[in-house]
Amino acid sequence: GEDVEQSLFLSVREGDSSVINCTYTDSSSTYLYWYKQEPGAGLQLLTYIFSNMDMKQDQRLTVLLNKKDKHLSLRIADTQTGDSAIYFCAEPMNRDDKIIFGKGTRLHILP
């Protein structure tokens, strides 16, 4: 069935790297998304990767895509207190205009 899986919680020390992992189901997805939700706010698109790419880097963010294993990861370098949020992996379903969201990974920053 359609599902996007991610761990629910990640705790990282300030200054370290955070790696949030996700597995998805539809190998025909054209894009895969990462959304960020700060406390009390809606979701904001953080970054995305085309399905024909293995890696995308954008400042402190690195997205890695392993299509064979249907595995997506988001690495945040030099994690800062402002990175504290819930991160959602999302997979658009090309066949019925639907986006499947993971349950979200809550990133907690330790001082």
Place this chain on the structure above:
Amino acid sequence: NAGVTQTPKFHILKTGQSMTLQCAQDMNHGYLSWYRQDPGMGLRRIHYSVAAGITDKGEVPDGYNVSRSNTEDFPLRLESAAPSQTSVYFCASSYSGESTDTQYFGPGTRLTVL
């Protein structure tokens, strides 16, 4: 542009009461959708609309109604609220509704049904 706006931010209802959650977008987007976010459940789509006058059910539509009389507004109505509808509700818009379009989310409405 204000983007996607939602009102109210918070509301408390009693079981059986009715309420309308408002959603508006000023980006001339055709596609609007309502999601609910519950702990450990991620986001689930309630209803969506691809254009004014057209609405469709999402994955969890029971207990909710929507209408789309114009491009900008997409209200979500709870006719007889139930405690199971306690949730955070997000409205989202995108240009055409293609699954590869970027969705823009409103700030959310936190609803409690007692």
